[in-house]
Amino acid sequence: MMIHQSGPEAATKFLSFVNASPTPFHAIHNASVRLENAGFRKIKEKDDWEKDLTEGGKYYFTRLVFVVHSFAFNERLCRNQSALLAFTLPKEWKAGAGLSIVATHVDSPNLRVRPVSKRTKAGYLQVGVETYGGGIWHSWLDRDLSLAGRVVVASPNGFTSRLVKVDKPLIRIPTLAIHLDRNVNESLKFNQETEFVPILGLVESQLNAQREAPSSSDKKPGASSVQGNHHSQLLALLAEELSIKAEEIHDFELHLYDTQPSVLGGINNEFIFSPRMDNQFSSFAAVEALAQWASSTSAGPLEGNVNCIALFNHEEVGSVSTSGADSSLIPSLFERLSPTPAAFAQSIAKSLLVSADMGHALHPNYLSKHEDNHQPRMNGGIVIKTNAKQRYASDAIGTFLVKKLVERKGGQVQEYEVRNDMACGSTVGPMLSKIGVRTVDVGCAQLSMHSIRETAGSHDVQNAIDLFTSLFEGFSELDKQLSID
Structure with missing residues (x-):
């Protein structure tokens, strides 16, 4: 007898997103549509948009991968971009305010x-x-x-x-x-x-x-x-x-x-079987969290930090492109929101960047590939990724902040460090942390990373959304309680 069971709502929405996003171009387009439906207004990097910012405003822009002056691109639909940055302003925003950022990437092998x-x-x-x-x-x-x-x-x-x-x-x-x-x-x-x-x-x-x-x-x-x-x-x-x-x-x-679509799987629909979950999984969760939070009446007066998401391209090949994490995208936003050296430094000091990428779930057939005390499970909650050699940017401060943010939503945290006899991958976190902003690397656990068909936990989509929402809702207040000087 077949057992039929519906899956988590957030996972079902993710299936629609990834099935419609076979390339980074499609992913950025679909993210842009979601943000526009949530009331975000498109701005252009080339314009002097700073003077038009309004209290509680919601904005996004995308970065052109190439520009040829004779081309007349249809920019309204964002069909030619593969990086996106969206942000909301607090009600009484002024230069020097911090940024609460979720940074992901939309490309896959x-x-x-x-x-x-x-x-x-x-x-x-x-x-x-x-x-x-x-x-x-x-x-x-x-x-x-x-x-x-x-x-x-x-x-x-x-x-x-x-x-x-x-x-x-x-x-x-x-x-x-x-x-x-x-x-x-x-x-x-x-x-x-x-x-x-x-x-x-x-x-x-x-x-x-x-x-x-x-x-x-x-x-x-x-x-x-x-x-x-x-x-x-x-x-x-x-x-x-x-x-x-x-x-x-x-x-x-x-x-x-x-062409095989992404689906829910497992006897209780506890899995997602899909391509490109590394890292459209995190990208979808970031977009959904910001869109839901900005549209919710519970978002209140939008006081505190500027809330921001950044979806980059080319992470899988080093991020060294105009649309990669090593580009000027995030530094430029800091500079345009806080144009003086003093305001820029204040903004950096008040900010937190959550680098969100998928993590390695414990594989039942290869238990020896994980360190004994660092064995993340799918649907086990957010994975905090740490590496002493700085392949991940997490430190004790960032780890503490993420744990408190997850705790606010009643979630769970898992720890991951690679074995000493294995090489460690990396993320956009270390290269973004070089501008001075506090950075922590997190993810959700998955199997078959970089395969054409990957496996992740269907409940972890909501776990990621909850963490990012908690960051947008409560980081600035939490940060006031932390003294490390």
Whole structure:
């Protein structure tokens, strides 16, 4: 007999978010829509928005990944950005106020279509791809994959960048049959350049496909043309998705993604089975916490700190980009809200940054991979991540503050430190702490991190939202009770 049980409401909302966000571009767009529905107003980095701030105001802006002056981007829908910063002002805000920040990232290890992707071999149409981040690449084999990203297209006013998500299984990276490789189960290693090339279709289907005649067959394509870089059928598919002509496509950034949707799992729906939980899980919780808190009548007069969330890109490859955590995004916000050296220093001293990224849950088949006293469990509450070598930014002060904030909501805290004989990963926390703001690294426990299908606890979505909400509600008052001078 099948057992049917509904899951936590927050987890169900997360499923909708991650299923609609196959790329960082989509995640930022969907986060922006959620914030706008909660009354946040979009501002632009290039504008002098400081003079227009109002008491209790709610604002957000996104950062362009690239800018070409002849492009007329549709910025209203934030479709070309992959980093977002949103904040609310206290009622009597003035320069020098602290910031309560939740910082996350929206990128995940995946495969990305090369600038010249056209490949043909043994009668197959193939697509050249590049690996991004430290993925568990064998988990991408024999999966029903598709494409999503952004496409630069011609428009009546110049050029624009549009989101695309192909909602059907399109490509696949097939494994070799065990009959042809009897040792396949003894080693999962394979050559990522020659043995990891997706199949798009058969050459015969391309040869028999109906094509539009070029408008000027003897005209040499311009430098911005990508028509010769990719299979014509791939360009035709993108054009159909966008309701344009193939020759109107001038460039794109396409990511491969798994078409199997995120779902609740486990006998009591205690799990989430999903791609990209590292780290759309934390990003969703941050957006939801700020949107709910800012929309709630219990939010009161909005006194205290400026409450802020920052969603970054490129964490999986070092964060060194204009939309990464090592960019000027957060320092710029501090400087624009507190433009004098004295106010800036005061603001830093009153602030707390919670770096939120997923943590490693104890694996029942690999107990030896965890230190005996640091074994986080899924649905066991917030994980505080500590590392003496500063791969995480947590210290005793930050840990204490997070514990008190979790305690306010009746939650639980778990501790994680890596074993001495294992390398420790890192987060956006250490690089953001260098501006002087108190920083603590937290997360929720998950299994199969960096696999195409990860596992997390369905109740931990609400645990993350509760911590971030507690930060927004009560940090400034809690900080007044702490004396460390």
